[in-house]
Amino acid sequence: MRAKIIQCKEWLKINRYKSITEIMKSLSRSLKGYYNYYCITDNSITVNNFMDKVRSLLFKWMNRRSQRKSFNWDKFILFVRKFPLPKPSMKVSIYDLGKEISYIL
Known part of the structure; x- marks a missing residue:
């Protein structure tokens, strides 16, 4: 998670002068990929913390x-x-995977 936050920070720093729509599209794509990989059972707290950190970096x-200053916090909201930035949702439940394996056996 730390490496991805550092990567996101550097990307925002370099690309802050692009148009807002371009920044938000790229950031949304990156977040969706992160969620698709890391949104598994029992990892929701970490992913939500990541989302909060990305939001504060964006601000x-x-x-x-x-x-x-372009934004105060109310204007940023x-x-x-x-x-909108995509919200994390659980993609894979490891508990459901165990049920599928027991059905196969």
């Missing part, structure tokens, strides 16, 4: 696009409602 780097 930080969107505010560094100019010399003035409205921004995220307009350009």
